[in-house]
Amino acid sequence: MPRISNKGVSMPESPIRKLVPFAEQAYKEGKTVYHLNIGQPDIKTPQVALDAVRVHSLDILAYTRSEGSEGYRIKIADYYAKNDIHVKHDDIIVTTGGSEALLFAFGTVMDVDDEVIIPEPFYANYNGFSTASGVKVVPVISKIEDNFALPPIEEFEKLITPKTKAILICNPGNPTGYLYSKEEIKKLARIVKKHDLFLIADEVYREFAYDGATHYSILQEEGLEDYAIIIDSVSKRYSMCGARIGCLVSKNKEVIKTALKFAQARLSPPTLAQIASEAALQTPQSYFDDVIIEYEERRNVLIEELNKIEGVQVGNPKGAFYCIAQLPIKNSDAFAQWLLESFHLNGETIMVAPAAGFYSTPGVGLNQIRIAYVLNVDSLRKAVHILKEALKVYKD
Structure with a gap:
């Protein structure tokens, strides 16, 4: 056998x-x-998203562009601008869920046996994505006694080796619900610039910040343009888990150019789900x-x-x-x-x-x-x- x-x-x-x-x-x-x-x-799910699929006028359910339809990406960029994240539609690749965006990010910035540092506990599928990519996860432990706060930067620096290519965070966090402060993002920004690493932030829960707190994106941090990669998704934001639409966002042109090759290999994200996701952007505050x-x-x-x-x-x-x-x-x-x-x-x-x-x-x-x-x-x-x-x- x-x-x-x-x-x-x-x-x-x-x-x-x-x-x-x-x-x-x-x-x-x-x-x-x-x-x-x-x-x-x-x-x-917002009714406007469901209605967009229900009343579409397509005659052929065709491929879209590998990076997602241009109209949808322009509207995603508008959504980010409202959240003080200023990117162009060419900085965005639409993916089949945030999961595919993570796989594209891993494939784009890491080779087999490279290392990614992740504060744990972390979203369980990061283990799966790293295994599928042949990448080693190097954990830095956050503790329940500290309410899973970011470990001291010294703990990250101890773990950096020549094989380290990126730090990955989930903000706000799955499974802990931890929300990184602006000061913590700035600390991470300093360390990735010092050691020439990528900072990948899974920001799919951006809207869900409590007690009057606000979310601070890595792409709001000045000087991080060449280092920052955002992973995003419509799944939780609009309660559209079954749509399987996400995106990878970066101002680093080489990252986008390379990730697009992975996107081309799988042809395109699903057309009807993009229609629903584009309509969902009309959801009122x-x-x-x-x-x-x-x-x-x-x-x-x-x-x-x-x-x-x-x-x-x-x-x-x-x-x-x-x-x-x-x-x-x-x-x-x-x-x-x-x-x-x-x-x-x-x-x-x-x-x-x-x-x-x-x-x-x-x-x-x-x-x-x-x-x-x-x-x-x-x-x-x-x-x-x-x-x-x-x-x-x-x-x-």
Whole structure:
């Protein structure tokens, strides 16, 4: 029998999706499952985006340009200008979700065996993207005790080697909800310029900043034009996860020229999804204002209820819609599976994401879970109550 590639063998499973078969079995057994495991918002997609697809006048569903339609990219640039990020449409490549943008970024700036420094815990698929690209993740650990704040710059400098090509951050962060301050972005800017590295920022949760805070983009930082690459997506901003439209943005012309070759290799991003995403840019600010109020309430309820559970420690997110909770258990993978297979409270249970998959350091995060507060407040209260009761009876 032919052998599977070493790359395929080492490709990590998604900590978010690998428990799906157990959830499906729970459904078959008649259980209600509260999904805290995945960032699929229950917020309605803007009607203007859905209508654009419903009433399109296309006769042929044709390819668009590899970098995305020019009209859409011009409107994306206008959107960025409203957020004090000044780029041209030629600085933008439309991608099939933020995931493809990350793969293009990795392929553009790193070769096999090169290194990328990432503060962990981080979005679990960064592990997958690095494996697919043959790139080594070098983690710099942020801790729940510090609310996952950026580690001291000295910690980054200790890790830089001749193979280091980039630093990658997620701002606001998935899975921690950490929002980088302007001062922290400036510190990172200094270090990438000093060591001639790229700074890649996954900014897909830009709109979701709480407590009156504002998001500061790496492309707002003067002097970072040749170093900065933004990863973006419509998935969470407009609750359009199924559209699979994102983009890569950089003022570095060589980055865009090179990333375009990867884009050409996959031909073009999906046409109908671009139509919907272009229309979504007409979404009024009131939509986001209401969403922020809703998510802030959900966050407050979730953190308050989690803090009532003995032995649970939780970070306080300032953005996105996730948090990391540390539980009085030894192995959250086993616990998450047990919740679906063997536990219910009046026919109800929960699905969580084990947090070890959001680290690349072995043995870290084994007693943590990521919770996505994408459910309404009543459902969140029920879900946390189920967690509390489950911890009372669970045995490692």
